[in-house]
Amino acid sequence: DVKVTQSSRYLVKRTGEKVFLECVQDMDHENMFWYRQDPGLGLRLIYFSYDVKMKEKGDIPEGYSVSREKKERFSLILESASTNQTSMYLCASSPPGEAYGYTFGSGTRLTVV
Amino acid sequence: AQSVTQLGSHVSVSEGALVLLRCNYSSSVPPYLFWYVQYPNQGLQLLLKYTTGATLVKGINGFEAEFKKSETSFHLTKPSAHMSDAAEYFCAVSDRSNQGGKLIFGQGTELSVKP
Numbered sequence: 001d002v003k004v005t006q007s008s009r010y011l012v013k014r015t016g017e018k019v020f021l022e023c024v025q026d027m028d029h030e031n032m033f034w035y036r037q038d039p040g041l042g043l044r045l046i047y048f049s050y051d052v053k054m055k056e057k058g059d060i061p062e063g064y065s066v067s068r069e070k071k072e073r074f075s076l077i078l079e080s081a082s083t084n085q086t087s088m089y090l091c092a093s094s095p096p097g098e099a100y101g102y103t104f105g106s107g108t109r110l111t112v113v
Numbered sequence: 114a115q116s117v118t119q120l121g122s123h124v125s126v127s128e129g130a131l132v133l134l135r136c137n138y139s140s141s142v143p144p145y146l147f148w149y150v151q152y153p154n155q156g157l158q159l160l161l162k163y164t165t166g167a168t169l170v171k172g173i174n175g176f177e178a179e180f181k182k183s184e185t186s187f188h189l190t191k192p193s194a195h196m197s198d199a200a201e202y203f204c205a206v207s208d209r210s211n212q213g214g215k216l217i218f219g220q221g222t223e224l225s226v227k228p
Contacts, residue, residue: 004156009154031214031215033215040122040220041220042203042218042219042220042221043203043218043221045215048215090156090157092156092157094214095214096214097214098145098207098208098209098214099145099162099164099207100214101147101149101159101162101205101207101216102157102159102216103159104149104156104157104158105156106155106156107154107155107156109154
């Protein structure tokens with residue numbers, strides 16, 4: 001069964017910490033995406049990548065960075081975690097092109113205290 | 114630019130009743146449309162998609178959706194709701210401005226099913 005795996009389901013971090021959220025896919029997909037999901041706000045795109053070592057800003061990149069050193073892995077980095085970054089983070093991947101849609105990971109619920 | 118509007122953030126139905134979740138889109142080019150379901154504390158799972166061909170699309174768990182170009186709609190239906198259908202549902206359209214496959218999501222509709 002094809003999968004997108006997020007390294008943690010639940011994470012609690014302190015304000016100011018550097019936080020790494022890892023996402024690995026085993027489908028050889030070119031495209032990978034990071035979203036955050038908050039009640040009433042739906043899914044908001046943080047960063048995405050269409051190829052190794054390539055990244056593009058989404059709608060809300062402030063306070064985040066990403067790394068894609070290998071095709072299967074896309075990491076989201078919170079440089080200095082703040083309480084307003086408490087959220088559900090969802091990783092997704094897809095083949096290139098518009099007709100496929102995404103495969104999502106199970107999500108990481110991050111709490112910053 | 115493409116956009117998606119889901120009418121109703123919360124929908125409640127009785128078990129056995131028809132489920133209708135509404136989605137309207139805006140697109141200047143023929144759209145690719147998707148419905149996803151999210152169960153509590155989980156990621157999103159693809160229910161069905163429309164790309165080309167038949168406008169009535171069947172998906173998993175008995176759901177279907179009809180692409181109506183004249184109404185710019187892609188409503189999701191299920192003839193008879195089951196308790197296990199309680200979840201959040203997201204409609205999405207493919208952003209065809211850059212051909213990369215990025216999806217634009219609606220705000221989501223939470224479906225409750227009453228016994």
